Amino acid sequence: MHAPARETLAHPSRDEIELAAVLHALSDPVRLLMVRGLAGAIEARSCGSFDVPVTKSTCTHHFKVLREAGVIRQRQDGTKRVNLLREDDLEARFPGLLATILQAAGELPQPTART
């Protein structure tokens, strides 16, 4: 077991994304926070750039849940692993779902704008 796990980043294909899995993934407050952060970002964000009240291990766990549910895509980039929402795939599979949930989660997150 010396192979770097970086090769093992399994993502479900678009058609394999299941509604129940997506809803379950988004039913955790921490993960909802992560997804909101991802939705507000233009660029893919590394795991460590999130302000969530859990340790690194737990963070890894949550990103794995989101990835395996098909909500996010993870890609290795040097020592960082960057995450981005699979907005297109989700929209194709479940139209309007992500946007509606994000809106229900308390409007869009305002990264640094406060007029």
Added chain:
Amino acid sequence: MHAPARETLAHPSRDEIELAAVLHALSDPVRLLMVRGLAGAIEARSCGSFDVPVTKSTCTHHFKVLREAGVIRQRQDGTKRVNLLREDDLEARFPGLLATILQAAGELPQPTART
């Protein structure tokens, strides 16, 4: 503890409905089935009228989860307990959410139509 539980039907008020709880409630395939059945029905439906692959006790449990999440409202009617979706409350709290999820759950359920 001889009081019939029929008095103890606690429902969250509209403003107490939480997104995470709703998503969690809907992240179970059996409950999703129940909600779809409820959405297709015009009248409130009794617990026993659902075609779900679980026993009665489990059914009771699932309806309780749905009720406590604020997804359905339960009312006693003779020996039956009837259920109906809290569409208005959900729409007011999380606009579009229920409809979007129901649509994602595989279009509208066709109770007895098969042209």
Added chain:
DNA sequence: TCAAACGTACGATGATCGTCGTACAACGAA
């Protein structure tokens, strides 16, 4: 009055979940 139907309550069980700490691997910079 008696029995059947409907659904609950309670307890149990095995599975999954969210959380953490520690140890380790990979990469980048000095």
Added chain:
DNA sequence: TTCGTTGTACGACGATCATCGTACGTTTGA
């Protein structure tokens, strides 16, 4: 090369979950 950064892997822990069987209460109907 060496060190710090980033994030994972692997247990482990307690909590919650989905499921069931059995026993019981309530209402309806014969």
